[in-house]
Amino acid sequence: MKRKKKRMQRHMTLARSQRLLWSIVRGVIIVGICFTILQPLLLKISVSFMQEKDLYDASVKYIAKHFTWNNYKLAVSVMDYGWVFFRTLWLSIGVSIVQLAACLLTAYGFARFRFPFKKLLFGCVIVTMIVPPQVIMLPLFMKYRFFDLFGIFKAVTGSSVNLIDTYWPFFIQSMTTMGIRNGLYIYMLRQFFKGMPKELEEAAFVDGCGKLRTFVQIMVPSAIPMMVTVFLFGFVWQWTDVFYTSLYLNKVKVMSTALNSLAVNAYQQYEGFGGSMNFISPGFVSMINHTGTILTIIPLIILYVFCQKSFVEGIERSGIVG
Amino acid sequence: MVIHMNYFKKRNGKWHLSLTGKEAVCGLLFILPFLIGFFLIFLPLIVESLKFSFSDMQVGTEGYTLTKTSHSGFGHYVRAFAVDPDFNLMLLSGIGQILIQVPLVLIFSFFAANLLNQKFHGRTVARSIMFLPVIISSGVVIALEHSDLLVNTLNTTTDLSGGELSSYLNVMGFLTEYTSLPDSVISVLSRAVNGLYDIVIASGVQILIFLAGLQSISPSLYEASSMEGATQWENFWKITFPMISPLILVNSVYTVIDLFTNENNEIMREIKRTIFTEVDYGFGSAMAWIYFVCIALLLLVIGGVISKHVFYYDER
Numbered sequence: 136m137k138r139k140k141k142r143m144q145r146h147m148t149l150a151r152s153q154r155l156l157w158s159i160v161r162g163v164i165i166v167g168i169c170f171t172i173l174q175p176l177l178l179k180i181s182v183s184f185m186q187e188k189d190l191y192d193a194s195v196k197y198i199a200k201h202f203t204w205n206n207y208k209l210a211v212s213v214m215d216y217g218w219v220f221f222r223t224l225w226l227s228i229g230v231s232i233v234q235l236a237a238c239l240l241t242a243y244g245f246a247r248f249r250f251p252f253k254k255l256l257f258g259c260v261i262v263t264m265i266v267p268p269q270v271i272m273l274p275l276f277m278k279y280r281f282f283d284l285f286g287i288f289k290a291v292t293g294s295s296v297n298l299i300d301t302y303w304p305f306f307i308q309s310m311t312t313m314g315i316r317n318g319l320y321i322y323m324l325r326q327f328f329k330g331m332p333k334e335l336e337e338a339a340f341v342d343g344c345g346k347l348r349t350f351v352q353i354m355v356p357s358a359i360p361m362m363v364t365v366f367l368f369g370f371v372w373q374w375t376d377v378f379y380t381s382l383y384l385n386k387v388k389v390m391s392t393a394l395n396s397l398a399v400n401a402y403q404q405y406e407g408f409g410g411s412m413n414f415i416s417p418g419f420v421s422m423i424n425h426t427g428t429i430l431t432i433i434p435l436i437i438l439y440v441f442c443q444k445s446f447v448e449g450i451e452r453s454g455i456v457g
Numbered sequence: 458m459v460i461h462m463n464y465f466k467k468r469n470g471k472w473h474l475s476l477t478g479k480e481a482v483c484g485l486l487f488i489l490p491f492l493i494g495f496f497l498i499f500l501p502l503i504v505e506s507l508k509f510s511f512s513d514m515q516v517g518t519e520g521y522t523l524t525k526t527s528h529s530g531f532g533h534y535v536r537a538f539a540v541d542p543d544f545n546l547m548l549l550s551g552i553g554q555i556l557i558q559v560p561l562v563l564i565f566s567f568f569a570a571n572l573l574n575q576k577f578h579g580r581t582v583a584r585s586i587m588f589l590p591v592i593i594s595s596g597v598v599i600a601l602e603h604s605d606l607l608v609n610t611l612n613t614t615t616d617l618s619g620g621e622l623s624s625y626l627n628v629m630g631f632l633t634e635y636t637s638l639p640d641s642v643i644s645v646l647s648r649a650v651n652g653l654y655d656i657v658i659a660s661g662v663q664i665l666i667f668l669a670g671l672q673s674i675s676p677s678l679y680e681a682s683s684m685e686g687a688t689q690w691e692n693f694w695k696i697t698f699p700m701i702s703p704l705i706l707v708n709s710v711y712t713v714i715d716l717f718t719n720e721n722n723e724i725m726r727e728i729k730r731t732i733f734t735e736v737d738y739g740f741g742s743a744m745a746w747i748y749f750v751c752i753a754l755l756l757l758v759i760g761g762v763i764s765k766h767v768f769y770y771d772e773r
Contacts, residue, residue: 158577165572169586171657175602176593237490244491248484249477251464256488259495265714265752266503269728270745273738274505278498311494319711321491330673346483368591375596378720391597424601435592443585 183426206426214393223390231369234309242324264318510743533743566660570667590661670704699768
């Protein structure tokens, strides 16, 4: 009896030490991955507070010797940060809400109804994801430069409408689920709706609720965590997108395009101050770019912190099952 | 047409929509945004772009004119395959590189999702950090990072603390200083470690999807098998792996799409350069179309192979 107990005890300690060992290994791995992700961010933050000479100073590692806000002042003034911020905010919120609505409807249609050519049409959703955007770039530009709806505008006003430098192209694209990675959202939301029990809708239907009302009053509220996820994706990808913004917006600057041209513009101003450089100093470029990047992603990180809970939960409860 | 017969029904000598027919109309109404987008916006653009790839474009003051290229329209394609010395090579090496990256991203994200699914202190914090790449690795941010690397590698000769700014861990320097490994081994190792960052950054969404799948596996399955005396290892291969296999399909499709249409990969940059810098839209779109066909074929092959081994819990 006693021997058996002793053996059990030894077994227990073995299992426990095994578990302890595993949790140490796991801790190391997780901290390592987190460090890999956070390190470039920290580097950017630390560089953004440095003066240029700190970059060339071998004794400066992460903490600036000549602490300065000048990079931020320069970046804010060159990017025209205030106006650009609100413009981008309005654009991103608008676009992500509109495309969320369009994708919700489409995804529900694909998840719950039977109609002819359903598989083929869903294949088309996938196709819209994999076509490299460069392929349709010029036709896309031409479409919105000379925009016309079945020849109506031409008949009424005599010429087509120029939608370049307005927000209409973004909204038209997102209304029709042709925005950035909308195929992915349709896919995610469809999987979510597929995982919902059918009984809910059947009960509503028996009680005399129409299809659209069932969708709005029953399915949409239960999809909120998932919707937050899609909204966040849409917001972030619109915020940082340069491809479409530089295609549709020529004179109007939004955050991503401002950041993209920041170094060149900042350099011109730098020269205007009497800086005498015959070449664009790479250190300066990288410093100002890091600063601009921080300024660009700070709003995103704040948003992420706010949405984080329902974001993580939404993903957990989504049950995205193939 | 047998399918269409179900949608209509004859009543009092007139044709009416049957119940299935009504459902079909309802469904089509729901997906109307997509139908409009696809058939009125996307498809015309695609056709237009195909037309470009078969013709030479002259841009004038009044828009542009298209003329058919040589080889009865296939001029650009012939040029890409037979004349241009770099394109074939670039296409092959580019696709090869990405094909190596896809399984690495999948394995890493699967591993990370499994880690994040376990219970430990600070799990929420770890999760939030792991999902951060979805935010910080998108669009202009990552593009700038790449251009920054370029600037720094170009200027390593000027001793501008190049390693310090460009690579987040100076693996190369560390290995050469503290170990006596041969140079070739060091370069392979340091490339692998530096590549790790790309993989970690590229797998944010995949981790999310895997984690969601892991959460949806019912715990009772594990309880039952543990009662029968299965070890953790067996549980993993007999329960977790089959249950997650549909998501492996989803994730591999997503990863292929994500990596191939990434604006920073070699072929996409070359296409962009041809279109913008050389202003050769016809040739550029021909290249893009060849590339697109390659991606589509790859997706078909990968999807076909994986979906053969996928296990569905409830066959619907």
